[in-house]
Amino acid sequence: MSEELRITPRAEDFSAWYNDVIMRAELADYSPVRGCMVIRPHGYRIWELMQGALDGMFKETGHENAYFPLFIPESFLAKEAEHVEGFAPQTAVVTHGGGKELEEPLVVRPTSETIIYGMLAKWVQSYRDLPVLLNQWANIVRWEMRTRLFLRTTEFLWQEGHTAHATQQEAEEETLLILALYRRFMEEWMALPVLTGLKTESEKFAGAVRTYACEGLMQDNKALQAGTSHFLGQNFAKAFGTQFQTQDGKLDYVWSSSWGVSTRLIGGLIMTHSDDVGLVAPPRLAPIQVAIVPIWRNDDQKSLVLEAARAHEAALSGAGLRVRVDDREGMKPGAKYFDWEARGVPVRLEVGPRDVESQQAVLARRTGGKSPVSAAELVGQVTTALDEIQAALLEAARQRREENTVRNVTKEQLTELMAGAGGFAFGGYCGDEVCETAIQQETKATVRVLPDEEFRSEKTPSKCVWCGKKSVAEAVWARAY
Numbered sequence: 369m370s371e372e373l374r375i376t377p378r379a380e381d382f383s384a385w386y387n388d389v390i391m392r393a394e395l396a397d398y399s400p401v402r403g404c405m406v407i408r409p410h411g412y413r414i415w416e417l418m419q420g421a422l423d424g425m426f427k428e429t430g431h432e433n434a435y436f437p438l439f440i441p442e443s444f445l446a447k448e449a450e451h452v453e454g455f456a457p458q459t460a461v462v463t464h465g466g467g468k469e470l471e472e473p474l475v476v477r478p479t480s481e482t483i484i485y486g487m488l489a490k491w492v493q494s495y496r497d498l499p500v501l502l503n504q505w506a507n508i509v510r511w512e513m514r515t516r517l518f519l520r521t522t523e524f525l526w527q528e529g530h531t532a533h534a535t536q537q538e539a540e541e542e543t544l545l546i547l548a549l550y551r552r553f554m555e556e557w558m559a560l561p562v563l564t565g566l567k568t569e570s571e572k573f574a575g576a577v578r579t580y581a582c583e584g585l586m587q588d589n590k591a592l593q594a595g596t597s598h599f600l601g602q603n604f605a606k607a608f609g610t611q612f613q614t615q616d617g618k619l620d621y622v623w624s625s626s627w628g629v630s631t632r633l634i635g636g637l638i639m640t641h642s643d644d645v646g647l648v649a650p651p652r653l654a655p656i657q658v659a660i661v662p663i664w665r666n667d668d669q670k671s672l673v674l675e676a677a678r679a680h681e682a683a684l685s686g687a688g689l690r691v692r693v694d695d696r697e698g699m700k701p702g703a704k705y706f707d708w709e710a711r712g713v714p715v716r717l718e719v720g721p722r723d724v725e726s727q728q729a730v731l732a733r734r735t736g737g738k739s740p741v742s743a744a745e746l747v748g749q750v751t752t753a754l755d756e757i758q759a760a761l762l763e764a765a766r767q768r769r770e771e772n773t774v775r776n777v778t779k780e781q782l783t784e785l786m787a788g789a790g791g792f793a794f795g796g797y798c799g800d801e802v803c804e805t806a807i808q809q810e811t812k813a814t815v816r817v818l819p820d821e822e823f824r825s826e827k828t829p830s831k832c833v834w835c836g837k838k839s840v841a842e843a844v845w846a847r848a849y
């Protein structure tokens with residue numbers, strides 16, 4: 369435990385604050401290998417909870433888990449031209465194994481489309497074999513030059529979904545189904561409100577026909593791409609010969625989708641909710657939801673309060689909550705409070721001798737506020753508090769996003785905004801990559817998405833924010849991670 373570690377305030381240096389929160393809450397640490405990270409138990413538990421929620425949602429929608437190898441023959445990557453162009457600069461390549469040079473170098477997977485659609489070519493023969501709805505939980509390697517804990521690391525953990533369908537329509541529906549599923553997970557579990565929409569050609573996944581994304585706004589007003597869902601058309605099927613016999617006896621290539629979210633989400637969770645005291649974890653993903661701190665001055669009091677604390681723990685655990693009794697010796701209650709706050713525990717229960725006498729505990733919320741609760745109503749009160757905190761975090765994040773969103777921006781406003789406060793800037797876009805590139809060069813902002821209908825402005829801007837020509841779509845710009 370590193371109680372003395374000071375957390376840099378957000379206003380002073382957001383990036384230092386982010387690292388301090390991670391180190392103080394013991395979520396992750398730097399590894400001896402540059403660009404890689406060690407995920408510590410408190411951080412890994414968040415990932416496990418995310419996995420559990422997402423895995424349940426994938427299975428509810430008919431997907432099955434499978435596992436494909438870490439190594440991919442280098443020639444596989446080369447089969448889809450855009451794909452290899454996009455990923456080749458980032459790959460790690462194994463050239464030797466068992467002391468010998470390999471006949472064909474192996475790429476450490478930067479994503480698994482190639483090996484999966486390669487295998488599907490063998491497994492799919494007829495329309496009866498479709499759809500194939502696969503998901504894989506795996507580690508991925510993309511050689512990164514500039515890395516940040518959770519946000520961009522050379523090796524990271526993720527899930528990648530890969531599906532194959534008999535028709536274009538089914539594959540497109542699947543792509544959008546997952547986009548909506550991701551959004552629901554981000555909002556309901558992470559309390560992270562996201563914009564959804566389409567990526568521009570230059571921002572789409574290498575090898576996709578269309579890429580859709582969920583974009584969140586962090587507290588420093590930079591956007592975070594939190595998840596992507598790709599409609600791949602028949603691109604990979606054609607590259608790998610994934611064909612099937614249609615109902616009327618013809619041969620066709622399968623239509624496919626792929627989609628993923630990664631441990632980057634943990635970085636998003638931290639940057640959305642945490643404060644200068646440390647991590648703020650939304651209750652549904654908090655490794656520990658309730659920390660019970662017994663307060664004693666002597667041994668008699670100690671056995672009294674510990675007994676009550678254990679009884680509270682049993683009642684709360686019995687209701688399915690994640691609880692920890694902090695019975696550490698030689699540490700003042702105040703130091704314990706501070707420790708649990710830094711670790712993002714949403715609810716703390718303080719139990720002193722007087723509380724035991726009056727059959728109550730004091731409930732303190734990580735997000736502020738303290739009140740006594742009777743032991744008899746403990747489970748109900750704690751559950752309510754956790755639900756309220758979860759809802760309030762989402763609402764606060766949504767409000768912050770709205771306050772930092774400017775619609776129908778002019779060129780001057782866009783430039784000024786991106787040089788200063790940041791945030792989401794909505795404006796008209798002519799669809800020309802020349803404007804997209806110029807905006808990126810001059811403001812460092814990129815098109816995050818061409819937003820889905822529900823996020824669009826009431827009145828679609830008629831002119832491109834940059835060149836003034838006719839706008840073909842509304843776009844959302846932001847500086848991004």
Ligand SMILES: [Zn+2]
Nearest residue numbers: 798803832835
């Ligand atoms: Zn333009």
